Amino acid sequence: MMQIKHNQLVKLGFIKLAIIALFAPFMIAACSDSSSSNQINNKIDYTKNYPPSNGGTLIDAMTGEPSSLIAMIAGESAASAIAGNIFNSLLKYDKNLELTGELVESWDVSSDQKTITFHLKTNLKWADNQPLTSDDVLFTWQKVTDEKTRTPYGSDFKLVTKAETPDANTFRVTYAAPYAPALDTWAGLHILPKHLLKDQDINTTAFARNPVGSHYYKLEKWKNGQFLKLTRNENATQGQAKIDNLLSRIIPDKAAQFLELSADNIDSMGLNPIQYARIFPARPDLNKNIALYKELGNSYTYLGFNLKRKPFDDIRVRQAINYAINKQEIIDGVLLGLGEPVASPYKPGTRWSNPDLKPYPYDPNKARALLKAAGYEDHDGDGILDKDGKPFTFEILTNQNKEREMTGVLIQRRLNEIGIKANIRVLEWASFLGRFIKPKEFDVVVLGWSLSLDPDQYSIWHSSQQAPGQFNFISYSNPRVDKLLEAGRLELNPDKRMKIYHEFSKILLEDSPIVFLSAGYGLTAIHKRVRGISNPAPPAGIGHNTYEWYIPSAYARNEMSEH
């Protein structure tokens, strides 16, 4: 009865884009001779300069709807994006991705590094005018660690052995052992109002859809499946934002979003590489009104070996494959050049990323030599390397993700050139995870990890994290790395920590348990009526100062005639 067309739907996006691209010239022609009312909009000159002013509405589009605005329970990115405008955390990342205070003025770490004392700013208020105190922070901690709370993010906070509030502006947490990622976890926890939630079941409360926060905006209206409208919070703890309203429309389809952007019905949307690199350059009429921004994204794609399987336990084989893969080709082919190679799991340009590390260059001869040293040669002359009579062939596994599939194809071709036969298998996420990753029934995977802001990656690389369902599913085990990861968790001094993780990245690159492939850019289109956006984007991305963005009143939309 329902028309479920799973595969088709996944593929549709690309087909649609291809079709739009195909028709782009026709559309331009059609545009230039149509006397549509959009021409009126086109006549506005968006190049004039205006000083910052208050007011206006910024309309953007998102593909998914938040399930709730309590981020610790919702978990999905749509929820964090909206809730991030409503709630504050104790700490935040500044534009260079360094930790700084948000609700706190300052914080101290005790000399044994086990106790962190947060000093809250004074006179903090919730949007409903109630005071925001350390009691609220304590309450939030109690909720996130509560067994009954349906959050997957509790474990970091359960390490706190004692949480106390010596006074209304001080919040102190004590850990059993120093825990360096603690500060990052406090930067990710939205503080919730105790006075509204204390008698509520946080799993079912209506507060989740009608929240009261302390950040720049408060929720004015949420129309299920259609839009969320935020309006300026007069009591905001971080000062006043310039734009009055943020309106997020839910438009699941990227092509439809793009049409809405072209018709000037939305101001901002995330683009994919085809829209950014192919469609926009071909549409001068769009470029007149819309500015494009790119920033380094938050994740990287990698090829990971199952280190429990032969021959991937041999470092020479892993390095050979690393040399055999042309990373620039993947960036150019899959991301249309809109990405960067990475050599460590950290964002290039931040302190955790080791600037001395360079990705393995594309060098097929070196790859062949390494494979020969590992005993692989083409003895029977069939074009495929073999050892002990067995040809070198394996399966590249990935989930239904067009970019990963294309990456797999490019890798397959390069491996074929040095005599390795690779087959590609693409699976739906749940079976990919349940049947192959959890029981470790795979040779090689193409997947992504996030470029984490906190350098701690214990759960991904430590040898103790290999049980089914844990994240070291490639079974990486290196005693030196284990030691560094343990040391990194105990060291709260950023400079000492940096040295530890630079060393860790170096070993990781050498060991080559995964091949770092690429980190794509986040691509955003924003209408030129929106001003105050930093370009080029700092490491934290263009979104770091949204409260400073403004819409000059000469450019503001007529609120009633909006679609």
Add this chain to the structure above:
Amino acid sequence: MLKYLVKRIFWMVPLLIGISLISFFIMHLAPGDITTSEASFNPKASEESRQKLRELYSLDKPVIVQYSLWVKRMATLDFGTSFASHQRPVFWQTKDKDGNVTLGMIQEALPITLLINVLSLILIISVALPLGVVSALNQNQLTDRSITLFVFIGFAIPGFWLALMLMYWTGVQHTWLPISGLQSIGHENMSWIAQTTDTLKHLVLPVFISGITGLAGISLFVRNGMLEVLHQDYITTARSKGLSENRVIYGHALRNALLPLITIFGLSIPGLIGGSVIAESIFAIPGMGKLFYDAVLMRDFPVIMGILTIGAVLTLIGNLLADVAYAWADPRVRRGVVQ
């Protein structure tokens, strides 16, 4: 007749249980659950907390136990709450102790889908009927051929492509129609006339798209039904009696040709609540298709089961209605039933 009805309704119960049992097990055959979505593959979420979630949702219990829990809830007509959408009620709204009303997911999605499907059904009938009759009357002539060609093009054209082209033409090049969504942003501040016009404007393209793809089936059905009837003896009799051609065609032929359509409409009742995923995604319409699709992707079991159950009930009711209507419309069937 009454006995027949009671018997039919009585038989729906075991049928429903069977359907729900099969759906429940098939749903659990697919790998994964709410804790294994791609978004939850996050090093910050530990395996222990995911296990805890599984226990909270009873997902760690054997499937048969989960099914009995579900049946127990369904016995009181409780469709449960969604896993993925912050415990929103699946079917109908609930009120908490502070008087906050949370709307049900199906409650919100169903009217939207129903409206679009009913409108497009009306569109289909009002266009397909005359097309089918005209085709039959001009059998194998140019008119017939071009009508058949036209409806087949509508049937074969990829809906998403046509949708995007029309959205571009009517929404970007000209601002005749809104591009996506159900309402304009300032909808609340409009007068009710403006609100209705606004909603209707948003519905034009979705209804048109789902209408044009459904045109072929009905119009060909009418055409072939008409052709069959026109060759019956009683039509010849009617003509030889000297009845006017209009009387013959609309009074005698069409009425008989339409009989099989009743079955089709009966069967399309469950289809009325099923939205098209692709159309709803493109037009950003929060309807049943999108709801079901997202629930399947997230393995949101209560929502999947809720929609399947309502679909099953409606299918059975649709069948029943079709049979009853058939009996009402056709004396031959009626007599066969009564005796």
